Amino acid sequence: MKEIVIGSDAAARRGGTPPPPPPQALLERLKDYGQEDAFALWDELTPDERDLLVKDIESLDLPRIDRIIRCSLGSQGLPLPAVEPVPESSVSTVEQRTSEERERWWKRGLKAVSEGKLAVVLLSGGQGTRLGSSDPKGCFNIGLPSGKSLFQLQAERILCVQKLAAQSTDGSAGIVPIHWYIMTSPFTDEPTRKFFESHKYFGLEPDQVTFFKQGTLPCVSSDGRFIMETPYKVAKAPDGNGGVYSALKSSRLLEDMAMRGVKYVDCYGVDNALVRVADPTFLGYFIDKGVAAAAKVVRKAYPQEKVGVFVQRGRGGPLTVVEYSEMEQSMASEINQITGRLRFCWSNVCLHMFTLDFLNQVASGLEKDSIYHLAEKKIPSIHGYTAGLKLEQFIFDAFAYSPSTALFEVLREEEFAPVKNANGATYDTPDSARLMLLRLHSRWVVAAGGFITHSVPLYLTGVEISPLCSYTGENLEAICRGRTFHAPSEITF
Template sequence: MIEQANKHRRPSQFAVGDLVWVKSKEFAPEESISQKLLPAYRGPWQVLDVIGDVDGPSYVIEIPPHLRTYPVFHASKLLPCVTNELFQSRRSAIPPSMDGKYDVDKIVVESTYHTGRRGRPQRQYKETVSPVPNVVTLEGRSADDIQRWRELGLRAIASGELAVLLLAGGQGTRLGSSQPKGCYDIGLPSRKCLFHLQAERISRVQKMAANISGQGQTKIPWFIMTSEFTHTATVSYFQRHGYFGLDPSQVLFFLQGKLPCLDENGKIILEKPYKIARAPDGNGGLYTALKTSGSLSEMERRGVRYVDGYCVDNALVRVADPVYLGLSIERGAVCASKVVRKAHPEERVGVFAQRGVGGPTVVVEYSELDKSLAHAVDPQTGRLLFNWSNICIHLYSLDFLKRVVTIFEEHAKYHVAKKAIPCVDGTVFGVKLERFIFDAFVYAPCLTLMEVEREEEFAAVKNPAGSPTESPEIACRKLLKMHGKWVIAAGGRLEWGKQENGDHKGSETGWGVELDPLLSHAGEDLEMICKGKVFEHLSQVNGRSG
């Protein structure tokens, strides 16, 4: 009988010191998670001793103490841990070590936490940073420079070399809306939403490019990254509104990725007994999403060489700005960003800085910048040393974007955000993993920063109506005022209309007019429409007004 049983036994395949994987079913569950959600094997752990006869041994395994199990396992419960020497960068199909928690690969905490106001964790930047040099400031460029850059950019656009990339994963919840943020009406006379304004700005640039090239009108591809919360509603909104005059073939939607949520011990949180809690992977997740969605390949197929990216909630964003593009092309920049000067030292915005002295350009969040650095002043200029605010308008060469995607696949770093997370047992205080869009900047050999006027190119719509900052009313006033200045510069006049009793109308919402984006992108080509004409404040100018 013994001989019969031994027929199928194999010689010992493990020796003392070998690393092995152990079947997960040999352990009592540490938590109420279905075995289907757990990896098939745990480890790898070291073999400490061989027990039993030579033909059918068991092994003493160095099991972590917290698992509280008998450390002897039969050979049938083990797998050898084999490294792949031919493809060392390729990940093993077997899950990583699980010594008491679900390990998450490459989480980078580049700052320390201390308790701040109301017990919230605050961060202080640990690395040495220095101010960024060589910003293309407003004073540092002439009218000839701007014209040269505009023509260079428009010719590139006419050749089909530019794509526009919109980050539109945010909901309008903070604005009191159940729709995606891009559908929000900020209160303009036309009642146009953010998506509508941006689409017509793209149409205007297409016309400008066609005029300078003398060829047919180019269609600028518009890649729109949505989230699971906004995707269906966004696509449907564009369809119902006829893509706001654009060709449907040039508007392409793709989804932002998600990552598992973890508790403070690093264990995966369950949203339901059978479902892992996941959260969007931050605006830096766009790099991976561009590849997995096929958008990067589609850009390459269309002959795109440059990608202009921005966030949906900036009501003044100059989409597909040819001046910005031309400057980047002339300087050979693989990456560029628009910046504005900080309004005051305590403004809650990230600032551009250099890592160390002469190192790569990074963005330091306002909560990470030491207060003494935030208030430091350059004695030569009288301005803040760390003065250049990140407004999330970034331009990439396609080659650099492809390189970043590859780097993020192999060496992605995650930031930790501690938040309340809904789970199967209610709500727990846990961790969401995020990537930031500016994490890519350290890989850019040359990053160009271009200063723009805050009142002309940045009006964030983040807070509900009536808020003292970043509200829809403030954004609306800025746009009307800017357009009013364009009308006056083109030879027009603005007057208040009259009420029925003959008194002049007034408004607490500000002054100015709304220009149709199809008429002008940045104040150009308005003389024929405006010169010698009078327009009422808070009216809409569409080429037939006045």
């Protein structure tokens, strides 16, 4: 173990006064957890830098961080539990649903919204780095005719559901706001808040939007030692989108939800241009099933597709997600001999529904177990970029704690248009997401009796329907029937 020398001979030889020693109590605490190297360059720091280092170390919950590091490193290399395909009884497939069920779920979901029982949680901690932008991903404009950002599309879908819920009760109760909890990161918090303020919350009431930050954890070497970003700052990284659970708990927002009468929580990622925020059908299905957790899923397109899939941990065990990198190729390619489809086919697309009671349980369970995923990354450090580990939890880690989970199949072309890579990549680009949205909305126009003209091939363009007009293609006849729209364009009131 490295000894921290207090007061250097070098300083004395230079004729200077030896620097004051590090705070003894803090140094002893670091020694207790094997992290005293954080003070290794103490003698070389200026007084201001020493103050910054002390404040940085004092801000860390050392017992918690030590537990997380030990548990996470200790779980490395352990064999994965045996997994089975998801039982058919756990999945509502598109082909099985009747129109009566869909209508019943839609009405039941709208009723719950009108009673203030639904809250929405948005995972929005990421920057658009891979998109060529330093702004939060939600600020990104994918090139729609309207020029709307992802944030605006999602806000307007919330406004639409609120209106539909009020209409479902004959408007007697008025519009009941859906509270929107938006998780940012230390890098996106301020610009996200400013973006909402400058756009007047996209028509939402400011007091129905709550921002909260996900946590960070120190980056560590393979033996669990802190990596120093500078001589006076520990390198840290966000704790993954699964950090939403501890962030909701530590921010007392789970209590805030309970105080508002919330029973159900819709949770999703920001980078899906087709996400149906606060989907009444999904909510009604969730309530109908009486489960603790549910997820929308799409069928895996091909064995090598880089998506996590839902599995059952052992026969009769909980449903959970296995990342594509953790699944052997032979298993990923297995075919169900009866259906001719992949045995492990239900892709997780980060569209989840939880009861508030379950969120309280999972926040406590994840904190108690303290096992995080280890991501090998190049970490900026005092030695340049160095190999290290980021500690992350994933949103789907919650499912391992659920006593009952249901999966709800949706069609990729209707509800999943991810925006992850810059244009020019082969998939999940702004261009691909924009085309998916325009094609979907063009189908809505035709179904409502409208016509579309276009100067370029229609498969390269289409029309955009404002979410303020329609949520899933409903109520468009009065706007579209007998009318012709030129693509590309936006259809609004």
